[in-house]
Amino acid sequence: MKLADGLVYGGDYNPEQWPRETWTEDMRLMREAGVNLVTLGVFAWGTVETADGVFDFGWLDEIIGLLHENGIGIDLATPTAAPPSWLHTAHPEILPFDGDLYQQPPGGRNAWCPSSPVFRRYALRIAEQLARRYGEHPALRLWHVGNELGGGNARCYCDVSAAAFRQWLHERHGGVEAVNQAWGTNVWGHRYNHYDEILPPRGKHGAPNPGLFLDYERYSSDALLAHYLAEREVLQRFSDRPVTTNLMVGPGAQVADYARWAPYTDIVANDHYTLVDDPDRAIELACSGDRMRGMTRQREPWLLMEHSTGGPSWQQRNRAKDPGEIARNSLAHVARGSDGAMFFQWRAAATGAEQFHSAMLPHSGTGSRVWREVVELGGMLRSLAEVAGSRVEPARVAMIVDDESGWYLQHGLKPHRGLRYGRELRAWHRALWRRQVLTDLIPVTGVTDGGLDGYDLVLVPGLMLVHDEVAAALAAVPARGGTLLVTYLSGVCDPAGRVRTGGFPGAFRDVLGVFTDEFYPLQAGEEVPLDDGGVVRDWTERVQAVDAGVVVSYTGSSLAGGPAVTRRAYGEGAAWYVSAALPASSIEAITERLVAEAGLPRTVRAPPGLEAVRRIGDDAAYLFLINHRDEPVEVVAEGIDLLTDEKAGPVTVVPAGGVRVVRESSVETPRRAV
Amino acid sequence: MKLADGLVYGGDYNPEQWPRETWTEDMRLMREAGVNLVTLGVFAWGTVETADGVFDFGWLDEIIGLLHENGIGIDLATPTAAPPSWLHTAHPEILPFDGDLYQQPPGGRNAWCPSSPVFRRYALRIAEQLARRYGEHPALRLWHVGNELGGGNARCYCDVSAAAFRQWLHERHGGVEAVNQAWGTNVWGHRYNHYDEILPPRGKHGAPNPGLFLDYERYSSDALLAHYLAEREVLQRFSDRPVTTNLMVGPGAQVADYARWAPYTDIVANDHYTLVDDPDRAIELACSGDRMRGMTRQREPWLLMEHSTGGPSWQQRNRAKDPGEIARNSLAHVARGSDGAMFFQWRAAATGAEQFHSAMLPHSGTGSRVWREVVELGGMLRSLAEVAGSRVEPARVAMIVDDESGWYLQHGLKPHRGLRYGRELRAWHRALWRRQVLTDLIPVTGVTDGGLDGYDLVLVPGLMLVHDEVAAALAAVPARGGTLLVTYLSGVCDPAGRVRTGGFPGAFRDVLGVFTDEFYPLQAGEEVPLDDGGVVRDWTERVQAVDAGVVVSYTGSSLAGGPAVTRRAYGEGAAWYVSAALPASSIEAITERLVAEAGLPRTVRAPPGLEAVRRIGDDAAYLFLINHRDEPVEVVAEGIDLLTDEKAGPVTVVPAGGVRVVRESSVETPRRAV
Amino acid sequence: MKLADGLVYGGDYNPEQWPRETWTEDMRLMREAGVNLVTLGVFAWGTVETADGVFDFGWLDEIIGLLHENGIGIDLATPTAAPPSWLHTAHPEILPFDGDLYQQPPGGRNAWCPSSPVFRRYALRIAEQLARRYGEHPALRLWHVGNELGGGNARCYCDVSAAAFRQWLHERHGGVEAVNQAWGTNVWGHRYNHYDEILPPRGKHGAPNPGLFLDYERYSSDALLAHYLAEREVLQRFSDRPVTTNLMVGPGAQVADYARWAPYTDIVANDHYTLVDDPDRAIELACSGDRMRGMTRQREPWLLMEHSTGGPSWQQRNRAKDPGEIARNSLAHVARGSDGAMFFQWRAAATGAEQFHSAMLPHSGTGSRVWREVVELGGMLRSLAEVAGSRVEPARVAMIVDDESGWYLQHGLKPHRGLRYGRELRAWHRALWRRQVLTDLIPVTGVTDGGLDGYDLVLVPGLMLVHDEVAAALAAVPARGGTLLVTYLSGVCDPAGRVRTGGFPGAFRDVLGVFTDEFYPLQAGEEVPLDDGGVVRDWTERVQAVDAGVVVSYTGSSLAGGPAVTRRAYGEGAAWYVSAALPASSIEAITERLVAEAGLPRTVRAPPGLEAVRRIGDDAAYLFLINHRDEPVEVVAEGIDLLTDEKAGPVTVVPAGGVRVVRESSVETPRRAV
Numbered sequence A, B, C: 001m002k003l004a005d006g007l008v009y010g011g012d013y014n015p016e017q018w019p020r021e022t023w024t025e026d027m028r029l030m031r032e033a034g035v036n037l038v039t040l041g042v043f044a045w046g047t048v049e050t051a052d053g054v055f056d057f058g059w060l061d062e063i064i065g066l067l068h069e070n071g072i073g074i075d076l077a078t079p080t081a082a083p084p085s086w087l088h089t090a091h092p093e094i095l096p097f098d099g100d101l102y103q104q105p106p107g108g109r110n111a112w113c114p115s116s117p118v119f120r121r122y123a124l125r126i127a128e129q130l131a132r133r134y135g136e137h138p139a140l141r142l143w144h145v146g147n148e149l150g151g152g153n154a155r156c157y158c159d160v161s162a163a164a165f166r167q168w169l170h171e172r173h174g175g176v177e178a179v180n181q182a183w184g185t186n187v188w189g190h191r192y193n194h195y196d197e198i199l200p201p202r203g204k205h206g207a208p209n210p211g212l213f214l215d216y217e218r219y220s221s222d223a224l225l226a227h228y229l230a231e232r233e234v235l236q237r238f239s240d241r242p243v244t245t246n247l248m249v250g251p252g253a254q255v256a257d258y259a260r261w262a263p264y265t266d267i268v269a270n271d272h273y274t275l276v277d278d279p280d281r282a283i284e285l286a287c288s289g290d291r292m293r294g295m296t297r298q299r300e301p302w303l304l305m306e307h308s309t310g311g312p313s314w315q316q317r318n319r320a321k322d323p324g325e326i327a328r329n330s331l332a333h334v335a336r337g338s339d340g341a342m343f344f345q346w347r348a349a350a351t352g353a354e355q356f357h358s359a360m361l362p363h364s365g366t367g368s369r370v371w372r373e374v375v376e377l378g379g380m381l382r383s384l385a386e387v388a389g390s391r392v393e394p395a396r397v398a399m400i401v402d403d404e405s406g407w408y409l410q411h412g413l414k415p416h417r418g419l420r421y422g423r424e425l426r427a428w429h430r431a432l433w434r435r436q437v438l439t440d441l442i443p444v445t446g447v448t449d450g451g452l453d454g455y456d457l458v459l460v461p462g463l464m465l466v467h468d469e470v471a472a473a474l475a476a477v478p479a480r481g482g483t484l485l486v487t488y489l490s491g492v493c494d495p496a497g498r499v500r501t502g503g504f505p506g507a508f509r510d511v512l513g514v515f516t517d518e519f520y521p522l523q524a525g526e527e528v529p530l531d532d533g534g535v536v537r538d539w540t541e542r543v544q545a546v547d548a549g550v551v552v553s554y555t556g557s558s559l560a561g562g563p564a565v566t567r568r569a570y571g572e573g574a575a576w577y578v579s580a581a582l583p584a585s586s587i588e589a590i591t592e593r594l595v596a597e598a599g600l601p602r603t604v605r606a607p608p609g610l611e612a613v614r615r616i617g618d619d620a621a622y623l624f625l626i627n628h629r630d631e632p633v634e635v636v637a638e639g640i641d642l643l644t645d646e647k648a649g650p651v652t653v654v655p656a657g658g659v660r661v662v663r664e665s666s667v668e669t670p671r672r673a674v
Helices: A020-033 A058-069 A085-090 A117-134 A159-173 A176-183 A210-238 A258-264 A281-295 A325-335 A369-383 A403-409 A422-433 A468-479 A506-512 A584-597 B020-033 B058-069 B085-090 B117-134 B159-173 B176-183 B210-238 B258-264 B281-295 B325-335 B369-383 B403-409 B422-433 B468-479 B506-512 B584-597 C020-033 C058-069 C085-090 C117-134 C159-173 C176-183 C210-238 C258-264 C281-295 C325-335 C369-383 C403-410 C422-433 C468-479 C506-512 C584-598
Strands: A008-013 A037-040 A049-051 A073-078 A140-145 A269-271 A302-306 A338-343 A397-401 A439-443 A457-460 A483-487 A515-521 A539-544 A549-553 A563-570 A573-578 A610-616 A621-627 A633-636 A639-641 A646-648 A651-654 A659-664 B008-013 B037-040 B049-051 B073-077 B140-144 B269-271 B302-306 B338-343 B397-401 B439-443 B457-460 B483-487 B515-521 B539-544 B549-553 B563-570 B573-578 B610-616 B621-627 B633-636 B639-641 B646-648 B651-654 B659-664 C008-013 C037-040 C049-051 C073-077 C140-144 C269-271 C302-306 C338-343 C397-401 C439-443 C457-460 C483-487 C515-521 C539-544 C549-553 C563-570 C573-578 C610-616 C621-627 C633-636 C639-641 C646-648 C651-654 C659-664
Touching: A008 A020, A008 A302, A008 A369, A020 A058, A020 A369, A037 A058, A037 A140, A037 A338, A058 A073, A073 A117, A117 A140, A117 A210, A140 A210, A159 A176, A159 A210, A176 A210, A210 A258, A210 A403, A258 A281, A281 A302, A281 A325, A281 A422, A281 A439, A302 A325, A325 A338, A325 A369, A325 A610, A325 A621, A325 A659, A338 A369, A369 B515, A397 A422, A422 A439, A422 A483, A422 A584, A457 A468, A468 A483, A468 A506, A468 A563, A468 A573, A483 A506, A483 A584, A506 A563, A506 A573, A515 C369, A539 A563, A549 A584, A573 A584, A610 A633, A621 A633, A621 A651, A651 A659, B008 B020, B008 B302, B008 B369, B020 B058, B020 B369, B037 B058, B037 B140, B037 B338, B058 B073, B073 B117, B117 B210, B159 B176, B159 B210, B176 B210, B210 B258, B210 B403, B258 B281, B281 B302, B281 B325, B281 B422, B281 B439, B302 B325, B325 B338, B325 B369, B325 B610, B325 B621, B325 B659, B338 B369, B369 C515, B397 B422, B422 B439, B422 B483, B422 B584, B457 B468, B468 B483, B468 B506, B468 B563, B468 B573, B483 B506, B483 B584, B506 B563, B506 B573, B539 B563, B549 B584, B573 B584, B610 B633, B621 B651, B651 B659, C008 C020, C008 C302, C008 C369, C020 C058, C020 C369, C037 C058, C037 C140, C037 C338, C058 C073, C073 C117, C117 C210, C159 C176, C159 C210, C176 C210, C210 C258, C210 C403, C258 C281, C281 C302, C281 C325, C281 C422, C281 C439, C302 C325, C325 C338, C325 C369, C325 C610, C325 C621, C325 C659, C338 C369, C397 C422, C422 C439, C422 C483, C422 C584, C457 C468, C468 C483, C468 C506, C468 C563, C468 C573, C483 C506, C483 C584, C506 C563, C506 C573, C539 C563, C549 C584, C573 C584, C610 C633, C621 C633, C621 C651, C651 C659
Parallel strands: A008 A037, A008 A338, A037 A073, A073 A140, A269 A302, A302 A338, A397 A439, A397 A457, A457 A483, A483 A573, B008 B037, B008 B338, B037 B073, B073 B140, B269 B302, B302 B338, B397 B439, B397 B457, B457 B483, B483 B573, C008 C037, C008 C338, C037 C073, C073 C140, C269 C302, C302 C338, C397 C439, C397 C457, C457 C483, C483 C573
Antiparallel strands: A515 A539, A549 A563, A563 A573, A610 A621, A621 A659, A633 A651, A639 A646, A639 A659, B515 B539, B549 B563, B563 B573, B610 B621, B621 B659, B633 B651, B639 B646, B639 B659, C515 C539, C549 C563, C563 C573, C610 C621, C621 C659, C633 C651, C639 C646, C639 C659
16 A cells, blocks of 8 residues: 555644544645645544543544545554653653753653653553554554654663663673773773663763763664564554654754664654754755665655644744745655655644644635645645656765764764764765765665665765774775765774774775874864865864875965875775865865766756756656756756646756756666666 | 831841941931831841741840831831741751752742742741731831742742642633643643643743643742732731832843732832843833833832842842932932832841842942932932822823733744843833833733723733733724734734634734734844835744735845835724834834824923933922933923922923933823823 | 982873783883883772772782883872772762752762762772882882862762761851851841751852852862871871872862862872963963962972873863974973973873873874874983972062952852953963063962062952951061052952951052942943053942052043052052953053062063073073974073083074073072072
């Protein structure tokens, strides 16, 4: 059973917040908008299980029937994100504790400890009830386990978690002496004799042992995953429908290591919200989409489970979207592999913490601009129905992503405590985006076993922790004629977080042909000029180009004359080291050269801001053209414009702020076997 | 018995901090300064009740006698703001808990939970002891219950408070299902089955249900009021003297809903401290005074119970007052209805947390500028004795004030989390102040039942929560030929905090003839130009002028061409909607037009910064002229200058930084019946 | 036994973090670098006492033997800074509590309550074991008690501490009524009937009674000192070697009142780290060195126990050192009295919280710049061996330093809460440093009993708390023909923190001939111009020059025309009052005049940035010349350049960034008897 005929369109639907007469209006308006899937029941635990073991399915039967009658599919949530008040009253011990052992009060979201056996028992019971009752319902298309797992409970530091952590450590490390070795506990004299001496890294403002910190991050992600798997197992026992959970993935280090979860979902699903004060938020969105695709097995379609029609509620100044931005955002996700676009939420709530969150049907009703654009978007997605199931054209650029490195970089006493993991990742992705060069963001777990085959350019931003095998797989790229580009702080530690001594960048020193003997983090406001005309802030290093050419050099500071960027030639291939936090201008220039040297094709040739991605189906190719500029852009593209069902090309004009999707007459782009 | 002959002058007096020889000097210097009332005993609990149930009235008898002999009246405090150390040691459970359940240690002020029955028992016992002993003392003029109630204990989140809150909810809402409806608890799945599942909105940094938040604010204010009433009841049992408590009221949202308390005081009393880094602090002071007057029943006199002669102690950089500022501040309060001016405190303390707080008699003694100005001010107030009891001339402008709306606006997930409730209120008051147009700040509770009769212009800044009846009373203003001006975010919710759907500004949409479908909060640094030459920051909306004229439009952003300010004509009346956070220049221009169109009289015609307010007694009118400018200002005013006892006018010159009070020969200002 | 032949060179050595093969390499490289002393065992408690009462000395015997064989002396630490995990597990009650009663989790440093009898028992047992075993070892040169006492546990607010505090109060004050008097507890009504009502000043964000705060600071310093003394007593019982502990002293108010500890150490030792974003960090370092010397009895040598070869780990952006900065820093300490230079640490750790801290042997190994400079520095120190034991030339300028005043100034409700104690201290020291005029920073405890004899200029920055006897000793300076300069807020309180009434600056009013009746702290961004062309920020006062001349006046604000700086002539002497936070330009001009009027000699005559200090041995004088400028500087200095063993002078050129040390042919500088 497919999620929908064609692309998915809809959002979270919380009918329990509204009287019956509203339900009738909802059905009519959903049909008007072309909604074909709704996520139901996310917050409905307390209205279904009205008291401990007392179930009231009446209203849920009714709304499910109504949706079914109206031809709307259901993505049914296990409501475990929102434990009922009676459960918190009876078992306050399930509420999570932060690193200062402050226990979160009820009233928020995901207010439960991932390792709590008490919560697990209750969660599986309600999941089983739903699975038994609706598991074979014809309207049911998908199971939605909980909601945004880790949003509110990504880390719990309670004693139950401490015990679970010790068990996890035992399974990972064996005897406690292995832990002492991994963490180097003799530093500061904290070695352990027994597992029961080990505590979570409480005291979140302190400077715990970084190995302890890192393993607690890993344990925490695994604890949440274990909960997901337990719910999934129950659902699968009573239902043959696909199971997923909505991740929360942007370009930075995430609250959980979702890339390691993705294989356990039947369709990878994401909630994505732009940060309203980010001027490059359209590129950030594309980066997120590219990362989602990289989390699938074979670049098959994924699903945008939530985004917004306008201002979210949780940011400081919840900006509305610009005209057309809803469609641009939605279709950018589709272009990058989502088989639809869903929103939080269908109807704006009148109450509750998120009462001012935007929705498909806003407070101001059908007379609003948002509603008009929502109806238009529904029409667009219907026009694009044949795109469903197609895959994004294979990229020839890969960027390696690793949450663990991100956590490590951003935590504790580091050479520069202000560096953010997503910075270099986004900066290099941005330069490629501006050139219409598609990038796959590959989790570090996908690097070995041929995961890099077919990529001509591999970028390694801030991969602080690196296995020897991963380093070897990356070193093989230039050796086989590809191009490898590594940025600063990559490779400096092993996977346990131990510094690789002998010079930086550690695991990559040999392949890059460089030797950094000392880091030179810059102070706030400090600038170091480069011989390419740019200026570096935040990070420099003293590098020796032992066996590499110098591409960019410093012209100021005590590093003047020394290299900032090096390139080691390998026949057709090359290995670059970017030792500085380069300005955009330098990254642009280097990217231009990388694209030229590696012969990377651009999806289309257009000015920056014209986003172009191709999906390839069994019978046709679909070129998505999204114009983020204030003026129309001409693109060489020929075929049928699916949104208008008119002929397009040979030159297609994409209006300012507009979108076109062309079913192409002929596609000559090189394809890579999946 | 009057508080004093003529106007009140004095301050807090804490003789228990000083040896007997100092008392003698105090009497002499108080007489020199013209002090006629002192607030005694605020922090004296532990020196009167030296141990549990052990009382030592000796020293208090002595100082009361001494004051009486010197003709100085007494405002006797129940000392319940400062529980003795022995009480905190015996009953630490009375110390309040914050929203993170962190219990306040002893050592601060008002260190007690308002709902604590234990504290209540002790507080009423000491109050009764004082009432029995001094209730009929000839020097006693006023009872002063506690001190700055809510300063330190405005919110307590302990379990005792939780139980009291549930009781309060039960009385307000009836069954728990009514609470579920009011708060919309199905959102995020937090519905309650029983009252005992309801907790205070603990976790002050989270995003609790806004209905829960709002009711806890209300409960907290009521809990403090209940304590005040309990003490008052004891005092009234043994004494016939008036009873009050010193509120803390500025223009913003206050720590308690003091407007609802005011009817329970025999004279409304306020503590007012300017914020030393506020360049408009003189206007802020006037705004506070106008608000105090609006809290009285019929604009009768109120009392400034505390202000300062110089730097306070609790601000970051405790600026001294400029020359003449003590008199300007004091007489601005008197002009706006205070029957005197009192200070914290008489003699600067040498020890304690506030050891660097200014006082009437500073550390540097009688050789100081402060002392000279204090003595001068005493003389001024004596010259103004006949002003006592007169009432401020009726204003024709009302501004609606509502702490609940302020709390709601400033809390939780809002479209723009940085907006402050007092912002628009102060901005419009400022424009009127600069035109010498008097404004009454009316609590929203005073709007119905004819409370707006006689006002030609009614301003409604940020009234986020609005009852249907209040909305109706405000809608009647333009209908009867008056002018109504409503600013953004007003009317968007009902009193429970539920969004009024169907378009903004909700309850005011019809009367204003507008329809806002979406809010456009601006990002930090973002500016949108207007066609009146101004520039908007922070807040814009997309408005349709459905049945209204457009006064000011946007010329930039995606709203370009759309209205920012609208005006709907109603015969002689008009209804304005200000949908944007206007700059001062736009507010000035609109105010100029409002004043002209409504034919509002200016108290005098003078440049901005000459503050002018008239009080009207049984036999005469008193024109207060306060010059905040650096140069002399000429004003048409004729009569007797009470401060010099010389003839003034027909043109009166007010010196730079100076004050004049003219008993007017003739007053032609229209008066409104009280 | 001397610590070393010649000057000490070395660092913290933690062999327990490394395998045996690394030890062998360490010995070789230590010899290469010229290391002659290492601090051993700081974090070794858990590897020596592997379980409660179970000791394993094997590895320690081995490494001590190895060091001895290689001729390297040992500074053996009692490892009490790092309680083992088994101890924290068995006795979690020893972990310190902060002012909000949040208990520090294990994992940090000095994770123990200074008043805990449980911890004391364990600490003394391990100290005794080490003392018994190694107390007479020929390689043992020094005992190093704990590590950075107070770093992590300077204040504990637990109940054990509370009881110890009450005992301390009893010993200091006698009856509880004396406490009430000292603290002025009648203010805010907090008087105590019994000691058991007194709690520590918990609630660190509140505004406790300042007397309580101050005494708790004193108690806390004393509690740590008591722990040090207890360990020392055990060591002295079994060993005749000198005992010390490494203090942490910069120019500001320190975590403990180390000046009161210094007499109990056999050699005063300091850990000093520059703040990498401080542009004047070289001067700050000099200031710290001058302060260390002032803490010795007779300006005899002290020891720099820790500094860094590059970026530390705990700052925001851990800047590397500039070329030559390691030597400049090290020799600046030696110039100012340190008999050597030690580092944290010998070999960079690969793990643990400080894994990115620089070291003598960095992660990048012997191919690094740091290693080259470390080896060079070792050579320099060998060349300077004869300097060991010499004393710094007597200074003729003294500056009075007092941590208690610093704590008091920076805490609680103050006229200006943003003032930092070290501000004026550093500003005036800087002006003298730029003129090559040496300053002794004298603890306030050293002022009486002739402590100021021989000083021609005495500076008193921010001495907020002052005893009558100290005030008298300072007043004697101008009376005997010297110059006294006092800055704002000095003298305003007595040692209990009670305001000295009658006008400011209190205790110094008479000697300075001034009367301040009111403070005028300035707001952020506010500037007041002076008639010397400068501009004041942050602090002004209204001063009357009762019996003094006016040197600098205000030309703006309401203080215009009033004095900012006054000078009272006393025959040859003078008493200056600096009532404003002067800009550097004003301080430069006044310092120039002070130097001229007092006839103060400059060590050499050179431009600012050429640091020059002379040490004087039994047979020779050693002129240290450190050039912080970017260009060579010529200095009149003649003799032998010890670093090159070549003749220097009559004009010696100090290269840009370079250092010279000249054994002088003749020294005519006036010397003061020690």
